[in-house]
Amino acid sequence: MSEFVDTSTFGARSVLVDNIGLLYTGDPAREEIPDAALVIQDGQVAWVGPSGEAPDADDRVDVQGAGVIPGFVDSHAHLVFAGDRTAEFNARMSGQAYTAGGIRTTVAATRAASRETLTGRMHDLVAEMRAQGTTTVEIKSGYGLTVEDERRSLEYAREVTEETTFLGAHVVPADMAADDYVRLVTGEMLAACAPYAKWVDVFCERGAFDGDQTREILTSGIKAGLLPRIHANQLTEGPGVQLAVELDAASADHCTHLTDADVEALASGNTVATLLPGAEFSTRSPYPDARRLIDAGAVVAIATDCNPGSSFTSSMPFCVALAVREMRMTPLEAIRAATYGGARALRRDDVGVLRPGARADLVVLDAPSYVHLAYRPGVPLIRTVFSS
Numbered sequence: 001m002s003e004f005v006d007t008s009t010f011g012a013r014s015v016l017v018d019n020i021g022l023l024y025t026g027d028p029a030r031e032e033i034p035d036a037a038l039v040i041q042d043g044q045v046a047w048v049g050p051s052g053e054a055p056d057a058d059d060r061v062d063v064q065g066a067g068v069i070p071g072f073v074d075s076h077a078h079l080v081f082a083g084d085r086t087a088e089f090n091a092r093m094s095g096q097a098y099t100a101g102g103i104r105t106t107v108a109a110t111r112a113a114s115r116e117t118l119t120g121r122m123h124d125l126v127a128e129m130r131a132q133g134t135t136t137v138e139i140k141s142g143y144g145l146t147v148e149d150e151r152r153s154l155e156y157a158r159e160v161t162e163e164t165t166f167l168g169a170h171v172v173p174a175d176m177a178a179d180d181y182v183r184l185v186t187g188e189m190l191a192a193c194a195p196y197a198k199w200v201d202v203f204c205e206r207g208a209f210d211g212d213q214t215r216e217i218l219t220s221g222i223k224a225g226l227l228p229r230i231h232a233n234q235l236t237e238g239p240g241v242q243l244a245v246e247l248d249a250a251s252a253d254h255c256t257h258l259t260d261a262d263v264e265a266l267a268s269g270n271t272v273a274t275l276l277p278g279a280e281f282s283t284r285s286p287y288p289d290a291r292r293l294i295d296a297g298a299v300v301a302i303a304t305d306c307n308p309g310s311s312f313t314s315s316m317p318f319c320v321a322l323a324v325r326e327m328r329m330t331p332l333e334a335i336r337a338a339t340y341g342g343a344r345a346l347r348r349d350d351v352g353v354l355r356p357g358a359r360a361d362l363v364v365l366d367a368p369s370y371v372h373l374a375y376r377p378g379v380p381l382i383r384t385v386f387s388s
């Protein structure tokens, strides 16, 4: 079990984290520093550089050659839900295909759950994530699908993160016509949810919402002051990625089925391609072509997509290992995607990076470098997590 160090307990004292084996900074200007050190002050990184050049500090922590990375930025997670989909997973692993409709099972359980049940599960999952090195997490609604159930999902998510996403448009509820539901999502539901949300998201997919509906929902969200992101091109090719780039969405998530034009749009636009390999792993589906995106020049993030249906993992190290082994990313590209990439997908420059002024969210590994996250898959290599 990893140790958590709350940097707010340092008060005004500066702390030198010294004798780092390999420091991965997430800063494109200076990504890797061997034999490094880092100073924390007032909850922020005050200095990074070679160990021999480190300034004096009030306290010193010797990590004895361990690798250090920024805390992971998990930019895509669904943590407000109740119920269990073990049986569905078991059936899928016995040969049934994944469809978007399984979401409705979780919706019924979530609507019936108490505040205590929903927040208890959410806090447990956030703690599980933190123990595995995640210090920033985005949380979506999307298992309520009524005005009040979506609103309270976001209210609960706000307890643990400022990165909250209104995903009323996750799937059309079983008892409603699609047009009526889109009207609700863009009207009364949006008005109730916007005060608790930073982002608006749509599951743009066959069986969920088409291009016109997605555009209408995102545009309404933008008018209400929210920033757009999209579940795009997960199960089939479709309009999601193009729409994401056109609307300057921070991220197009999944990106599993892309045309050449989609790749080109992502490479030339300001939208991050967020890959969620836990979903392909858990549905036995083909992985996104990360190489094609990276080689074209797109910014790539990886995230867990932690949710009870299609990717019930909270582990960024596991996703890093999948990215390397299954999506042919190099270990450097994978760690970059899990830190710097995730921060870009949330339009943040104070996390996912260790440079002066950034938050002092960092992870000391039980290994000399981040490469071991893929080299030693499934091994608990998160020794200490510094955050506040």
Ligand SMILES: [Zn+2]
Residues within 6 Å of the ligand: 076, 078, 231, 305, 307
């Ligand atoms: Zn998702």
